Amino acid sequence: MSATDRLLEANRAHAERFARGGLEARPSSGVAVVTCMDARVDPYRILGLELGDAHVIRNAGGVVTDEVIRSLTISQHKLGTTEVVLIGHTSCGLEGLDKDEFASTLDEETGQPRDWSIGAFEDVEESVSQGVERIKSNPFLTRAESVRGFVYDVNTGALREVE
Amino acid sequence: MSATDRLLEANRAHAERFARGGLEARPSSGVAVVTCMDARVDPYRILGLELGDAHVIRNAGGVVTDEVIRSLTISQHKLGTTEVVLIGHTSCGLEGLDKDEFASTLDEETGQPRDWSIGAFEDVEESVSQGVERIKSNPFLTRAESVRGFVYDVNTGALREVE
Numbered sequence: 318m319s320a321t322d323r324l325l326e327a328n329r330a331h332a333e334r335f336a337r338g339g340l341e342a343r344p345s346s347g348v349a350v351v352t353c354m355d356a357r358v359d360p361y362r363i364l365g366l367e368l369g370d371a372h373v374i375r376n377a378g379g380v381v382t383d384e385v386i387r388s389l390t391i392s393q394h395k396l397g398t399t400e401v402v403l404i405g406h407t408s409c410g411l412e413g414l415d416k417d418e419f420a421s422t423l424d425e426e427t428g429q430p431r432d433w434s435i436g437a438f439e440d441v442e443e444s445v446s447q448g449v450e451r452i453k454s455n456p457f458l459t460r461a462e463s464v465r466g467f468v469y470d471v472n473t474g475a476l477r478e479v480e
Numbered sequence: 481m482s483a484t485d486r487l488l489e490a491n492r493a494h495a496e497r498f499a500r501g502g503l504e505a506r507p508s509s510g511v512a513v514v515t516c517m518d519a520r521v522d523p524y525r526i527l528g529l530e531l532g533d534a535h536v537i538r539n540a541g542g543v544v545t546d547e548v549i550r551s552l553t554i555s556q557h558k559l560g561t562t563e564v565v566l567i568g569h570t571s572c573g574l575e576g577l578d579k580d581e582f583a584s585t586l587d588e589e590t591g592q593p594r595d596w597s598i599g600a601f602e603d604v605e606e607s608v609s610q611g612v613e614r615i616k617s618n619p620f621l622t623r624a625e626s627v628r629g630f631v632y633d634v635n636t637g638a639l640r641e642v643e
Contacts, residue, residue, distance in 0.1 A: 319563060319626055320563050321511060321563050324509070324511065325527075328526055328639045335636060335638075338634070338636065338637075340634065342519070343519075346487075348483045356505070356506075356507040362524075364490055368522055371519055373519075376547055385539075385547075391573065392517065392540065394586070400483050400484050419558070423553070427622075429619040435550070436550060456592040457586060457590055457594070462482075472501035473495055473501065474494050476491045
């Protein structure tokens with residue numbers, strides 16, 4: 318039995334007890350969360366979110382890429398969010414990753430051109446700070462009344478704001 | 481008090497009772513989940529995931545963009561995942577969105593050029609099916625032993641596999 322099959326079994330149990338149908342697409346808190354794909358980061362638990370509360374956008378590193386700008390634009394213009402919470406975290410695999418070395422490995426292994434950059438960064442606080450600035454200065458994201466950045470500590474469960 | 485401030489209060493309570501420090505970055509199930517940012521979709525609940533189990537990648541529509549390929553490449557090459565679960569969902573805001581009209585609205589409102597496309601789609605099953613094919617045929621994602629696509633019903637909590 319594959320891991321995917323086990324997750325599908327869990328979904329059958331979830332569907333049997335599911336009682337949250339009929340929710341609206343519009344996030345009730347007006348918040349969009351942007352964070353890393355990391356397995357130790359669950360934005361629902363970290364922020365006490367309930368189903369229907371917030372958009373959640375995640376990628377490798379929680380880096381504010383064009384794709385994140387696309388998602389936030391739709392979130393603000395089509396679904397009315399007005400606050401952005403950007404969360405990096407401690408011991409992120411993208412922090413300090415040698416992107417030249419990784420790029421060489423990928424090139425050697427696949428022999429294929431890439432349309433995308435690795436997206437590694439030197440320091441998570443700096444990455445979060447740059448991401449906040451990128452969102453604040455983006456012409457498509459002017460509906461945000463609040464854009465704040467944080468580092469989540471995967472060992473303590475606490476958020477620290479990046480000023 | 482802003483919604484963000486309320487989430488930070490919830491985080492303080494979370495950190496006080498947090499007892500899952502010391503987890504490894506490598507997802508224990510070997511699964512990477514790709515899904516939509518939609519507020520009604522919580523992959524942890526849907527799939528019975530525990531902290532540390534799986535990578536979670538999310539964007540507007542759960543569309544397999546270059547950014548998703550980037551994140552999955554890092555997930556497979558750096559953190560050892562070997563299964564991909566792609567999840568679209570019913571009543572998605574990107575399904576049937578008139579992208580020309582939305583593009584015009586953005587152009588009029590901002591007067592700015594865009595580096596990214598809207599990423600709308602006609603039919604969620606077709607979008608999931610195309611996403612599965614895009615992942616399966618990508619030269620950077622050959623470490624996946626399983627790539628499966630699903631549509632999540634936001635009203636019943638159930639997943640249906642897209643064959």
